[in-house]
Amino acid sequence: MNLTYGLEDFRNKVKKKEKKPKEPRFAFLTKSEIDHLEDGYRWRKYGQKAVKNSPYPRSYYRCTSQKCIVKKRVERSYQDPSIVMTTYEGQHNHHCPATLRGNAASNIFSSPSLFGSNSIPLEQRIHQDFLAQFLPSYSQSNNHQMFHQNVPLPPHQQQQFQLLQDNGLLQDLLPSSFPGKQEQ
DNA sequence: CGGGTTTGACCTGCGC
DNA sequence: GCGCAGGTCAAACCCG
Numbered sequence: 001m002n003l004t005y006g007l008e009d010f011r012n013k014v015k016k017k018e019k020k021p022k023e024p025r026f027a028f029l030t031k032s033e034i035d036h037l038e039d040g041y042r043w044r045k046y047g048q049k050a051v052k053n054s055p056y057p058r059s060y061y062r063c064t065s066q067k068c069i070v071k072k073r074v075e076r077s078y079q080d081p082s083i084v085m086t087t088y089e090g091q092h093n094h095h096c097p098a099t100l101r102g103n104a105a106s107n108i109f110s111s112p113s114l115f116g117s118n119s120i121p122l123e124q125r126i127h128q129d130f131l132a133q134f135l136p137s138y139s140q141s142n143n144h145q146m147f148h149q150n151v152p153l154p155p156h157q158q159q160q161f162q163l164l165q166d167n168g169l170l171q172d173l174l175p176s177s178f179p180g181k182q183e184q
Numbered sequence: 185c186g187g188g189t190t191t192g193a194c195c196t197g198c199g200c
Numbered sequence: 201g202c203g204c205a206g207g208t209c210a211a212a213c214c215c216g
Binding site for chain 2: 201203204205206208210211213
């Protein structure tokens with residue numbers, strides 16, 4: 001081996017001078033003791049880093065499906081350790097792998113809603129989550145609060161957004177142009 | 185043995 | 201230029 005650490009790959013990337021193609025990105029918050037919630041897709045962890053100002057590490061996952069470049073970051077809120085923040089980057093170019101057997105999907109199904117709405121069946125709520133991945137403009141479910149980077153929230157969701165914002169949970173996830181985003 | 189995780193090294197970007 | 205923080209790689213390791 002002449003090159004350590006795939007240096008060649010890095011050189012190639014630089015050659016292509018790809019300036020961050022701005023993958024669609026959205027995040028949702030989940031109240032759960034489990035860091036990595038089952039969401040129906042298969043993920044491979046490729047890194048973990050300590051986060052500044054937070055006692056909790058951030059984990060990096062990639063979709064294991066071939067040709068699917070979706071990534072996600074999972075980190076626990078330092079302000080409320082019961083809240084897990086999951087950030088998706090990119091969109092799946094495939095459907096969910098066969099529904100996980102047994103109770104695999106029960107983690108996320110059983111996680112209590114951040115804002116306690118029980119008016120929608122759990123399965124429907126999770127379905128909405130996945131919908132958001134395929135339809136980027138779909139930006140809200142009742143179980144998780146999701147905010148797509150490039151899509152403003154409809155007015156009736158602004159209040160919930162404000163709640164999260166007041167808790168300082170969204171500052172890093174939203175573009176500065178996002179309606180209602182506070183100055184840092 | 186294959187697939188996933190851990191972990192330290194290394195790269196990039198950014199602010200000073 | 202330097203240092204820091206975030207992101208990624210890949211060898212070693214673990215486990216079914």
